[in-house]
Structures are given as structure tokens and as C-alpha cells.
Amino acid sequence: MSTTMATSNTGGEKKQRGGRKTKSDWRKKIDLTDVEQGLEERREEERKGGAPIDQQNDAELFVVDVAGDEKTKTIQKKQKKKLRIDELLDARSKVPVPVIGIKMNEERKRKMQEKQRLNALRKIAGFDGKQRVVPDKLKTTNTSGTYDIWSAPPTGQLNAGPSASKKTAISRKKLLHLAATPAVEVAHPGASYRPEESQHKELIGKASNEYASILRSKQRYSGLKGFSGANHEDGVKECMGVVAQEIALETSKGDDGGTESIGKADSSSDDGSDSEKPKKKKPAKRKTRVQRNREKRRAQEDLERRVLKKQKELIKQVVKSSRIMNVVVKEAEKSEENAKRRRKLAEEKALKPREQIGKHKVPKLLEDVKLAEELPSSLRQLRPEGNSFVASFNSLLKRNLIDPEIAVRGKKKDAPKFKMTEKWSFKDFK
Known part of the structure; x- marks a missing residue:
């Protein structure tokens, strides 16, 4: 019996499971190989196909050959x-x-894209960080070419460089006055060789007024030439004398005012000594009921009077506000009219050329006029008055095509000084 039992035990051995009373024993002695193998297969399916097989479509799994x-x-x-x-x-x-x-949200992503776009534009504009990089100078191309002048003309045009292809754009506003101002102005009708008497007199009066204004301006400034302060040192001395006189006058006035103030202070101190006498206090009396009632009535009447006065003031303000509104509306209309007038004047001024460009003004030419005895009897005897070259040059200045300038004449160098001497042949006695 013993031998048979031994053979039966050795024939089929069972797997020892062990005790699983606690969690630690359960974790140690449990077999998880099947679970881990299944999870690993599932991860492999996700890596290869992007999702487990049971979640993929048939088109992704099977292909028709x-x-x-x-x-x-x-x-x-x-x-x-x-x-x-x-x-x-x-x-x-x-x-x-x-x-x-x-994860970057949409707003942050949009800001980053905008920043990248701006940086790209800055690079295109030539900015490196905060400083602008000066671009290299353009290489000059040799446009002369070598060809025979007696041969046939060249078929293609020579490359004139970047300056010929790109033209500078001038705004139309800057050229408006050129269209408005004529190149050759029509002369006054009194400048004709056979003018009417009234028009001729008008032109002579205009020319005489211009000439008289020039003479008056010259006389005005000629009086300053005799001023003693023309020299720098004399002018400083004269100014110092005037300032000293003004200081002396101020000090004399201050002394007079000081004496008056001292006298007033003495008089006020005397009055104060009289007023500082002790006053006797009146004995306090108890008010009767009649007096108290009378004071109550007076206080009530004063309150009613003040309330009525405030109401009247409010009524006046309401009436006044309507008047103020009318005044405001009128002023608004007036300001609008003034604005329209100013705009119109600005438009007219834009059409007119400037009278001054830079430091100097455009010079005005005197009217070319002939006197009554100088007028010719026929057109053949007419002689031109004035200078056509000066008139055309002044027209260019008026239209602001040329900047007005003053001729700068160089200072004349001192002439060499000669000294009269005798020849040495007369002085050298032998």
C-alpha cells in the first residue's frame, strides 16, 4: 500500500499556491503573467496601428489584393x-x-504668430534688434558700353541703373499753386502804349505809392544811424545810465512811502491804546415767555424768507438757462461759419505761392509805367520799359520754383599800401 501511494503522488504534481491571508502575501504569490502579457500586446497594437484592434475599422485592418x-x-x-x-x-x-x-491656448498662439510676423517685417526693413542696419551701397553699373558710332544703332536700350527706373513721386498738393499762378502775368491796362486816362492815372498812383513806401522805410532806418548806441560800447554805457536813473527813482519813491507807512503805524497804535480799555459786562437777564415766542416767530419767518428766496433764484436760473441755450446755439453757428471761412481761406492760401521761403522774401518789382510825355504816338516808336530777363526770373521766384537769395558780395581786400621812398642810389654815397 505504501509503494502504491508513493507512485501516485509522484506521478502528477500540483502547483503550490501558498497562503494568501494578507495583501502582501497576495501580491507576492499571485501569478500576473497573463495580464502583463495581454497589456503588452495591447500597447504593441497601439504603437503599430494607433489604437487597439477592436477599436480600428475593417478598412484599416484588411486590404483587398x-x-x-x-x-x-x-x-x-x-x-x-x-x-x-x-x-x-x-x-x-x-x-x-x-x-x-x-498646452498653448489660442490667444497665446495668435500673439506668438503676430510677434514672429513683426520680427520678419523688421528684418525686411533693415532692423537688427533695436538698431537699424545701414544697407550696402548699390554697385554702380557701367552703362557706357563700347560700340561703333558709324554702325547701325543698337537695338536694345542701355541699362540706365536703378535711378532711371524709379521716379520720385511728388504730391499733387505741392504743385497746386503752379497751376493757379500763371507764368506770365497780364500787365495793367494802364501800361498800354495808348491807355485810357483814368487807367493810366491809376497805374501812376500805384507806382508812386510803392516808391514812396520804399523811401519811407529807408528814412525810418536812416534815423538809427545817428544813434549814439551804434557802437557796442556806447550802447552799453547808455543802457547803464538809463537803468541807474530808474533805480534812483524807485528808491526815492520807496523812501516817501516808508515815511507815510511809519506815520500811519503810529496813529494806529494810538487808536489801539484807546480801544484797549476794559469794558463792563452787563448782568444777564432771564428772558420771558413772550420774548422767547417772539424770537421763535422771527426765526420761522427768516427760514420761510430764505426758502422763498431760493425758489425765486431757481426760477430765475431756469429762465436764464433757456436764454443761455439760445446764446450757445448762436455761438455754435457762428463758430461753424468761422470754421468754414477759415477752411476756405486755407484752401485759397494753398493755391497761392509762398511769399517767403526760408530767410528771405520774394522781392516785389516796381510797376513799369511811362509818364504822359513819354507815351509814343505810334506802336513803331514804342520802347520796352523794364527788363524781360528780370521779370521772367521774378516769375520763377513767385511760383516758388527757385529759392530767393541775396547776392553775397565778398569783402574787398585792403589795397596794398605804397610808401614813397627815394632810391638807394641817391642815399648811398661813396
Whole structure:
């Protein structure tokens, strides 16, 4: 019996499971190989296909072979077998990469794109950081060319460089006054060789007024030439004398005022000594009921009077506000009219050329006029008055095509001084 029992025990051994009373024993002695193997297979499916097999579509799992096997065999023959390391590197996982940190929201993404766009524009404009980089000078191209002047003319035009292709644009507003101002102004009708008497007199009066104004301006400034302060030192001395006189006058006035103030202070101190006498206090009396009632009535009447006065003031303000509103409306209309007038004047001024450009003004020419005895009897005897070159040059100045300038004459160098001497032949006695 013993031998048979021994053979039966050794024939089929069972797996020892062990005790599982506690959690630690359960974790140690439980077999999880099947679960881990299943999870690993699922992860492999996700890496290769992007999702487990049970979640993928049939089109992703199965392919209908239409081309045949011969073509695939030839392709496989031509293909070279890759190295094992290349196969491992090419086996990319289809599982998306986890996001590290906070995912960029739409607003932050938009700001970043805008910043990148602005940086690109700054680079195009020539900015490197905060400083602007000066671009290199354009290379000058030799446009002369070598050709025979007696041969046939060249078919193509020579490259005139970047300056010929690019023209500077001038705004139309700057050229408006050129269209408004004529190049040649029509002369006054009194300047004709046979003018009417009234028009001729008008022109003579205009010319005489211009000439008289020039003479008056010259006389005005000629009086300053005799001023003693024309020299710098004399002018400083004269100014110092005037300032000293003004200071002396102020000090004399201050002394008079000081004596008056001292006298007033003495008189006020005397009055104060009289007023500082002690006053006797009146004994306090108890008010009767009649007096208290009378004071109450007076206080009530004063309150009613003040309330009535405030109401009257409010009524006046309401009436006054309507008047103020009318005044405000009228002033607004007036200001609008003034604004329209100013705009109109500004438009007219824009059409007119400037009278002054820079430091100097455009010079005004005197009217060319002939006196009554100088007028010719026929057109053949007419002689031109004035200078046509000066008139055309002044027209260019008026239209602001040329800047007005004053002729700067150089200082004349001192003439060499000669000294009269005798020849040495007369002085050298032998």
C-alpha cells in the first residue's frame, strides 16, 4: 500500500499556491503573467496601428489584393534588405507624444504668430534688434558700353541703373499753386502804349505809392544811424545810465512811502491804546415767555424768507438757462461759419505761392509805367520799359520754383599800401 501511494503522488504534481491571508502575501504569490502579457500586446497594437484592434475599422485592418503576387515578388527582389538597426529606427510609434507643460491656448498662439510676423517685417526693413542696419551701397553699373558710332544703332536700350527706373513721386498738393499762378502775368491796362486816362492815372498812383513806401522805410532806418548806441560800447554805457536813473527813482519813491507807512503805524497804535480799555459786562437777564415766542416767530419767518428766496433764484436760473441755450446755439453757428471761412481761406492760401521761403522774401518789382510825355504816338516808336530777363526770373521766384537769395558780395581786400621812398642810389654815397 505504501509503494502504491508513493507512485501516485509522484506521478502528477500540483502547483503550490501558498497562503494568501494578507495583501502582501497576495501580491507576492499571485501569478500576473497573463495580464502583463495581454497589456503588452495591447500597447504593441497601439504603437503599430494607433489604437487597439477592436477599436480600428475593417478598412484599416484588411486590404483587398487586386494587383497580384508577381508584381510584389519582383518588387521584393529589387528591394535591398535593411539593417536591423535601420529597421528599429524606422519603426516609429503612432501613439501621439504627450504634451509637456501647459498646452498653448489660442490667444497665446495668435500673439506668438503676430510677434514672429513683426520680427520678419523688421528684418525686411533693415532692423537688427533695436538698431537699424545701414544697407550696402548699390554697385554702380557701367552703362557706357563700347560700340561703333558709324554702325547701325543698337537695338536694345542701355541699362540706365536703378535711378532711371524709379521716379520720385511728388504730391499733387505741392504743385497746386503752379497751376493757379500763371507764368506770365497780364500787365495793367494802364501800361498800354495808348491807355485810357483814368487807367493810366491809376497805374501812376500805384507806382508812386510803392516808391514812396520804399523811401519811407529807408528814412525810418536812416534815423538809427545817428544813434549814439551804434557802437557796442556806447550802447552799453547808455543802457547803464538809463537803468541807474530808474533805480534812483524807485528808491526815492520807496523812501516817501516808508515815511507815510511809519506815520500811519503810529496813529494806529494810538487808536489801539484807546480801544484797549476794559469794558463792563452787563448782568444777564432771564428772558420771558413772550420774548422767547417772539424770537421763535422771527426765526420761522427768516427760514420761510430764505426758502422763498431760493425758489425765486431757481426760477430765475431756469429762465436764464433757456436764454443761455439760445446764446450757445448762436455761438455754435457762428463758430461753424468761422470754421468754414477759415477752411476756405486755407484752401485759397494753398493755391497761392509762398511769399517767403526760408530767410528771405520774394522781392516785389516796381510797376513799369511811362509818364504822359513819354507815351509814343505810334506802336513803331514804342520802347520796352523794364527788363524781360528780370521779370521772367521774378516769375520763377513767385511760383516758388527757385529759392530767393541775396547776392553775397565778398569783402574787398585792403589795397596794398605804397610808401614813397627815394632810391638807394641817391642815399648811398661813396
